[in-house]
Amino acid sequence: MELSCTQGTSDWCKEKLLEWSFCTPGADIQSVYLDTMLCDPRFYQIPSQEECLCGVLELVQSWITQSLYHVVWLNCKAAYGYEYLFTNLSEELGVQIHVNKLDMFRNMPEILHHLTTDRNTQIHAWWHPKVHV
Numbered sequence: 001m002e003l004s005c006t007q008g009t010s011d012w013c014k015e016k017l018l019e020w021s022f023c024t025p026g027a028d029i030q031s032v033y034l035d036t037m038l039c040d041p042r043f044y045q046i047p048s049q050e051e052c053l054c055g056v057l058e059l060v061q062s063w064i065t066q067s068l069y070h071v072v073w074l075n076c077k078a079a080y081g082y083e084y085l086f087t088n089l090s091e092e093l094g095v096q097i098h099v100n101k102l103d104m105f106r107n108m109p110e111i112l113h114h115l116t117t118d119r120n121t122q123i124h125a126w127w128h129p130k131v132h133v
Contacts, residue, residue, distance in 0.1 A: 053085065056085065056089070057093075060072050064095070064122040070122065074123065074125045075126060076125050078127075080104075083111050086114055086115065087110075090114035090123075095122055095123055096115055096118070097114060097115050097116070097121065097124070098124040099125050100127075101117070102115060
């Protein structure tokens with residue numbers, strides 16, 4: 001059995017592209033996947049993860065500090081990938097993020113104390129049912 005080697009790129013790991021490799025050093029690369037989703041002049045400059053977090057944090061904070069009745073729903077398109085956002089929002093704003101089930105985060109103990117199944121919090125994460133069928 002011969003193992004093939006694939007090198008991948010992605011818009012979210014451009015800074016760490018050299019660190020992200022599915023090949024052993026010196027291996028012959030059999031294929032390269034190039035993510036061209038953002039190859040468009042409109043995306044000349046993509047904000048960093050930190051810049052995006054600052055924008056979301058500012059928006060959420062300005063809304064939920066108006067009253068306890070002001071809530072935010074985070075419309076999550078995927079099951080995973082929001083851990084950075086949830087953790088930082090929770091730490092910066094001092095609130096837990098409501099999720100329907102904690103099961104999917106059981107193997108990520110570092111995030112569990114930032115999440116809750118209690119609906120009485122001001123920040124809620126919601127996933128599309130079709131994504132999780």
